[in-house]
Amino acid sequence: MSDAIRPRPGIMEISPYEGGQSRLQGRRDAIKLSSNENPFGPAERVIEAFGRSGHTLHRYPPTDHGALRDAIAAAHGLDPARIICGAGSDEIITFLCRAYAGPGDEVLFTEHGFLMYRISALSVGATPVEAPERNRTTDVDALLAAATGRTRLVFIANPNNPTGTMIPSSEIARLADGLPPQAILVLDGAYAEYAEGYDGGAALLEKRDNIVMTRTFSKIYGLGGLRVGWGYGPAAIIDVLGRLRGPFNLSTPQLETGQVAVEEQGHVERCRAENARMRAWLVEALNGIGVACDPSHANFVLARFRDADEAAACDAHLKSHGLIVRQVGSYKLPHCLRITVGDEPSCRRVAHAIGQFLGAR
Ligand SMILES: *Cc1c(COP(=O)(O)O)cnc(C)c1O
Numbered sequence: 001m002s003d004a005i006r007p008r009p010g011i012m013e014i015s016p017y018e019g020g021q022s023r024l025q026g027r028r029d030a031i032k033l034s035s036n037e038n039p040f041g042p043a044e045r046v047i048e049a050f051g052r053s054g055h056t057l058h059r060y061p062p063t064d065h066g067a068l069r070d071a072i073a074a075a076h077g078l079d080p081a082r083i084i085c086g087a088g089s090d091e092i093i094t095f096l097c098r099a100y101a102g103p104g105d106e107v108l109f110t111e112h113g114f115l116m117y118r119i120s121a122l123s124v125g126a127t128p129v130e131a132p133e134r135n136r137t138t139d140v141d142a143l144l145a146a147a148t149g150r151t152r153l154v155f156i157a158n159p160n161n162p163t164g165t166m167i168p169s170s171e172i173a174r175l176a177d178g179l180p181p182q183a184i185l186v187l188d189g190a191y192a193e194y195a196e197g198y199d200g201g202a203a204l205l206e207k208r209d210n211i212v213m214t215r216t217f218s219k220i221y222g223l224g225g226l227r228v229g230w231g232y233g234p235a236a237i238i239d240v241l242g243r244l245r246g247p248f249n250l251s252t253p254q255l256e257t258g259q260v261a262v263e264e265q266g267h268v269e270r271c272r273a274e275n276a277r278m279r280a281w282l283v284e285a286l287n288g289i290g291v292a293c294d295p296s297h298a299n300f301v302l303a304r305f306r307d308a309d310e311a312a313a314c315d316a317h318l319k320s321h322g323l324i325v326r327q328v329g330s331y332k333l334p335h336c337l338r339i340t341v342g343d344e345p346s347c348r349r350v351a352h353a354i355g356q357f358l359g360a361r
Pocket residue numbers: 036087088089090091114157160161188190215216217218219224227228229
């Protein structure tokens with residue numbers, strides 16, 4: 001190809017995102033604990049809605065997402081006019097970067113932050129900037145110190161992936177109030193429903209004009225395969241994002257299935273309770289065999305090993321027993337493994353296999 005044909009600056013710096021492994025060669029019974037999926041999937045009514053949506057596939061979907069936004073607003077007590085829906089919350093992150101950052105601008109996130117922040121920043125030619133964390137936890141002082149006159153977006157996931165740790169609302173408020181005036185704070189609430197009594201930052205946002213919250217159907221709603229997420233923020237910002245959004249970015253199955261899913265709050269409640277129960281069990285089991293983990297507020301735990309070699313050897317042992325967890329070297333945590341909280345048999349199997357691995361050393 002001619003040398004004259006090149007992508008825009010930044011794009012060749014992107015290391016493509018790799019999803020959690022889902023298969024093991026030669027095993028049909030592998031248990032996937034690598035992508036923070038809900039082991040119970042969506043409620044039955046949600047699957048039926050997906051099936052029904054097949055009957056109208058010859059029609060274009062609605063462009064305004066009105067019914068889905070109304071359902072989300074009703075479930076969370078929000079203003080439907082200030083909700084924007086996307087193909088996963090990843091698409092909302094992309095809209096924010098496209099709308100607010102470009103060459104010469106900085107996009108700030110934390111040391112062990114979600115990989116999509118870097119990818120989205122680079123895709124628009126902006127400069128990704130990382131602030132250190134303190135004990136694998138978001139450090140507001142470090143973020144404030146790293147913010148400059150060029151910072152346009154600050155992403156924090158609360159609870160964070162892959163650490164599972166979170167910061168209190170008072171700290172989020174301190175961050176929002178201390179940022180330079182041109183910067184937007186994005187609160188990624190992919191795991192907000194798993195954190196007891198946390199609203200994803202919705203209340204904080206009402207009093208400020210520089211916070212956007214993102215949420216997803218991929219985690220507690222058990223719909224990672226559907227690709228639906230949403231954002232909520234000040235009317236002026238949502239208006240900007242709406243101008244970038246393709247009119248048909250969500251298909252009829254996405255819209256109709258998502259709407260029923262958000263109505264099934266009983267299912268969400270049951271999944272939250274079961275996750276909390278098994279997360280506590282798993283942390284205790286791991287601690288009992290000498291594996292440390294930070295307190296997790298999400299649907300996964302980050303298990304810390306002596307070093308990267310031990311983590312990799314444990315991962316290989318787990319794979320040989322049909323258990324797929326996530327190595328997190330790409331998050332600069334090579335001595336850790338991120339383990340999704342599965343159903344009870346999966347949790348028992350993974351704890352048992354790790355104990356076996358450590359006992360044999
Ligand atoms: C899983 C995850 C998301 C959700 O992405 P979707 O595009 O909505 O599936 C967003 N942020 C973080 C930190 C995540 O771990």
